Amino acid sequence: MALNVKKIREDFPILKVKVHGKPLVYLDNAATSQKPKQVIGAMSYYYENYNANTHRGIHKLGEEATEAYEKSHEKLAGFINADQDEIIFTKNTTESINLLAYSLSNEIKKDDEIVLTQMEHHSNLVAWQQMAKKRKAKLKFIEINKDGTLNEESVRKSITKKAKIVSIAHVSNMLGTVNDVNKICKIAHDNDSLFVVDAAQSVPHMKVDIKKINCDFLAFSGHKMLGPTGIGVLYGKKHLLEKMEPFLYGGHMIKEVKFNGSKWNYLPWKFEAGTANIAEGIGLGAAVDYLNKIGIDKIKSYDKELTEYAMKKLEDIKEVEIYGPDIRNRISVVSFNVKNVHAHDTSAVLDREGIAIRAGHHCTMPLHSVLGIIASARASFYLYNTKEEVDKLAEGIKKAVKVFK
Amino acid sequence: MKESLDPDYTGEGMYRENIIDHYKNPHNRGAIKNADIKHTENNPLCGDVVTVSLKLSAGRAEDIKFQGHGCAISQAAASMLTDEIKGKTLEEIKKTSREDIVNMLGIEIGPVRTKCAVLGLVAVKEGIKEFENK
Numbered sequence: 001m002a003l004n005v006k007k008i009r010e011d012f013p014i015l016k017v018k019v020h021g022k023p024l025v026y027l028d029n030a031a032t033s034q035k036p037k038q039v040i041g042a043m044s045y046y047y048e049n050y051n052a053n054t055h056r057g058i059h060k061l062g063e064e065a066t067e068a069y070e071k072s073h074e075k076l077a078g079f080i081n082a083d084q085d086e087i088i089f090t091k092n093t094t095e096s097i098n099l100l101a102y103s104l105s106n107e108i109k110k111d112d113e114i115v116l117t118q119m120e121h122h123s124n125l126v127a128w129q130q131m132a133k134k135r136k137a138k139l140k141f142i143e144i145n146k147d148g149t150l151n152e153e154s155v156r157k158s159i160t161k162k163a164k165i166v167s168i169a170h171v172s173n174m175l176g177t178v179n180d181v182n183k184i185c186k187i188a189h190d191n192d193s194l195f196v197v198d199a200a201q202s203v204p205h206m207k208v209d210i211k212k213i214n215c216d217f218l219a220f221s222g223h224k225m226l227g228p229t230g231i232g233v234l235y236g237k238k239h240l241l242e243k244m245e246p247f248l249y250g251g252h253m254i255k256e257v258k259f260n261g262s263k264w265n266y267l268p269w270k271f272e273a274g275t276a277n278i279a280e281g282i283g284l285g286a287a288v289d290y291l292n293k294i295g296i297d298k299i300k301s302y303d304k305e306l307t308e309y310a311m312k313k314l315e316d317i318k319e320v321e322i323y324g325p326d327i328r329n330r331i332s333v334v335s336f337n338v339k340n341v342h343a344h345d346t347s348a349v350l351d352r353e354g355i356a357i358r359a360g361h362h363c364t365m366p367l368h369s370v371l372g373i374i375a376s377a378r379a380s381f382y383l384y385n386t387k388e389e390v391d392k393l394a395e396g397i398k399k400a401v402k403v404f405k
Numbered sequence: 406m407k408e409s410l411d412p413d414y415t416g417e418g419m420y421r422e423n424i425i426d427h428y429k430n431p432h433n434r435g436a437i438k439n440a441d442i443k444h445t446e447n448n449p450l451c452g453d454v455v456t457v458s459l460k461l462s463a464g465r466a467e468d469i470k471f472q473g474h475g476c477a478i479s480q481a482a483a484s485m486l487t488d489e490i491k492g493k494t495l496e497e498i499k500k501t502s503r504e505d506i507v508n509m510l511g512i513e514i515g516p517v518r519t520k521c522a523v524l525g526l527v528a529v530k531e532g533i534k535e536f537e538n539k
Contacts, residue, residue, distance in 0.1 A: 344451050344476035344521060348419055360451040374452035374474065403420050404477070 003294065003302045009384050011036040011290075022354030025389045030173050030201060030333050030380035031358050032223045035287075039226055042286035043279045053275055055252055069278050072285030073268065076233055079288050080218065081209045085267040086241065088234040089281050093200040094123040096219035096234035097167070099247040099271065100196060101127040104165065106245060110136040113162040115193070117142040117150060117179075118370050119172040122363040124198040124219075128167060142168070144370065148175035148324035155184060163193040170202035174364045174378065175324030176307070176333030178202070181213050189214070194240075200224060204291075204382070205332050206300040210235055222280065227287035231280035234271070241267050248273035299383050303332045306381040306390060310334050313394040319401045323371060335362070335378040338397060341404045343377040349400040355393055419512055420477060428477040433487035435470045444532030448520050453479040457487075457528045464494050471528075476521055478510070483525030485509040495533055501526055 009015050012034050017024045026034060046068065052061035054069045070084075077084045090096045108114070114128050118141050132139050140163075143154040150168075159166055166188040171178050181197050188195040197218040202208055204225035210218055217240070222231040236244075246253055246264060253273040255263040264270040291299065308327045311334055314320045319339040324330055338346050347359035358378040361368045368374065379393055436443075440458035447454040453475025460468040469491050471483045489509060490498045506522050507514055514522050 342451075342476035344453075344478070344518075345420070348476075348478075348518070352419060361449075365449075365452075368452070404425065 003298055003383060005302075005384065005386055008294070011038065012384055013037055013040070015384060019354040019356070020352050025353070025355040025385075025392050027379040027381065027385065027389065027393060028356045028358050029204075029382040029385075030224070030362075030378065032229065033204065033226050033382055034384065035226055035228065035283075036290055038290050039228065039283045039286045043228060043283040046279050046282050051279075054278055055269070065278055068285070069276060069281045072281045072288075075285045075288045079292070080203065080235060081211050082235050083238065086235055086238050088236070088241075088268040088271040089276060089284075090219075090232045090234050090271075091230055091277070092123075092221040092223070092232035093121075093198060093219045094127075094232075096232055097124055097196075097198065098127045099234055100167075100217055100219070100236075101131040102247050103244040104194070105131050105135055108132075108135040108137050108164055111162070112137045112164040113140050113160070114138070115140045115142065115158050115163050115166040115168075115188075117168050118144050119148070119150075119175060119177065119364065119367050120167075120169055121173050121198065121200070122365070123200070124167055124169060124196075125366070128165070137164070138162075141366075144175075144177075144367075147326070147329075148172070148177050149329055150177070150179055150184075155187065159184075159187050159191050159193065161191050163188065163191050165194045165196060167196035167198065169198045169200075170208070171199075171205070171331055171333075172324070172364075172367075173201050173333065174335050174362045174367055174376070176330040176335070176380075177325050178206075178329055178331055181215065185214050201333070202331075205296075205303050207296050216240055222284040222287065225284075225287055226290055227284035228280045230277045231284045238267060241271070246270055246273065250274050252276075294383065300331070302383060303381055306385055306387065307332055307334060309387055310379060310381065310390045310393065313390055314397065317394065317397055317401070320397060323373075323376060332382070333378060333380045335376045337373065337376050338400055338404075341400050343375040345404065346377045346397065346400045349403055350393070350396040353392065353396045353399070355389075355396050357393070421511060424477055424481045424510060424512070427481035427484040431471075431480060431484040433470045433484065433491070434472065436472055437468055437470050442529075442532040442536045444528050444535060446524055446528035446531060448475070448479065448524055450517075450520060451476065453521055453524055455479065455483045455525045455528045457483070457525060457532060459529070459532065461495075466490055466493055466495070466498060469529075471525060473524075475524070478514070478518055479521040479524045482506050482510055482522045483528075486525045486529065490529065495537075498529060499533060501529075 050064040052065045054066040073087045143151045185195045194216045197215045199220040203220040218235040223229040250273040322336045343359035437458040441461040442459040445456040455473035
């Protein structure tokens with residue numbers, strides 16, 4: 001059964017906003033998604049009815065807040081088929097990966113290798129790069145094919161017994177490529193390497209099952225999956241998290257503190273120091289409820305349908321060049337350039353039509369240099385977008401062509 | 406009312422003829438050999454790049470040229486800027502502001518696009534700073 005998009009749109013107050021006098025067409029979902037009133041409401045309700053710090057006060061509000069915040073961990077665990085104590089709330093994907101790069105650095109020795117791909121977002125690149133520098137380890141980048149898929153030979157050649165960490169994007173935020181993480185995970189494990197998945201662009205759009213992938217760690221952000229900003233997730237296998245050093249020290253992450261030493265709290269709290277983003281955690285739980293109610297598989301097929309439709313519409317414009325693979329290996333993202341028009345200018349013309357897209361390098365500067373371009377425009381879709389909106393995008397692009405003719 | 410504030414504004418207007426004109430046929434494009442001041446600035450957000458070179462004579466910018474690539478706003482603004490500051494003293498050039506650039510472009514510029522619009526100006530000012538600290 002298809003999505004009832006008309007009904008879904010009613011849940012998103014922002015979709016009633018007018019931009020430059022035109023109805024908002026929001027096609028920048030890979031940057032951040034919009035929020036349904038169920039998520040906004042859950043956060044307001046917390047602030048208006050049971051705002052209190054978690055895991056501290058022995059009073060009614062404190063207990064309610066703690067229960068709701070812990071319940072959110074449980075919901076997120078269910079969403080990716082993990083256990084509740086394997087779900088660490090962070091600020092976002094970037095912080096999740098920084099946590100890993102920091103806490104795993106003790107295991108990394110000189111000349112060990114960390115394997116990434118050419119299509120990584122800066123969030124899954126810079127933290128490893130800096131850690132590698134400190135530990136005198138080497139970074140390796142799996143190459144991409146012309147169509148924006150990973151080169152299989154390069155996968156095999158890059159991941160050797162020297163690899164200690166393999167960390168790759170599940171879905172590329174620029175190309176939309178869906179990488180075969182199950183397969184790469186197996187290769188990483190055959191070489192005794194840890195396997196990390198940057199799932200920022202996959203968890204919002206498709207069923208992600210950490211047990212099926214068998215990954216050791218997986219990171220994603222709340223704000224790209226209808227949740228608020230300021231809350232993200234790091235999943236880790238329990239036995240690995242137990243061995244790891246904390247990333248942040250302070251309140252709540254301890255079991256016992258003496259003047260000369262401390263013992264760490266149980267998982268996941270060992271990695272959640274200080275007062276948490278409580279409202280945001282609760283809001284993310286509400287986002288998961290919302291996605292579950294609609295069904296992530298349905299969302300995936302609808303995303304794919306819209307993406308395919310957008311690719312067809314854009315391919316019909318002869319001045320447009322699209323990057324990345326065909327629809328079989330792609331989801332929810334279409335990056336492109338318009339001949340003789342800089343991506344910024346394309347985006348500015350579209351903005352005047354009420355259409356929001358991303359322009360620039362989308363935090364993938366090395367990938368853009370591999371593709372031999374400076375910047376690109378990116379349209380990205382989600383469950384509330386429609387084919388009519390894609391039509392408006394195509395018309396807007398034609399307008400940009402005309403302005404710069 | 407500025408066109409960009411007009412609710413019925415259709416998009417073409419932001420790219421007024423003068424902007425498209427400077428973008429397609431930039432003034433003072435190129436590099437000066439033996440320049441006294443040379444500086445490159447880039448906008449990491451979008452990959453816009455502008456390199457300016459200045460030849461001084463008696464404390465004035467006798468000649469100025471720019472090179473680079475990027476969006477229409479960044480390149481047109483750099484082109485207009487070179488026209489504007491040619492012949493001025495360094496002190497006069499240093500007083501050039503964001504508002505001056507906005508006036509040259511003749512459109513409203515939001516905070517994100519401001520980085521594009523002032524790229525050439527930042528390059529000139531940073532170049533002067535380096536020259537004066539030598």
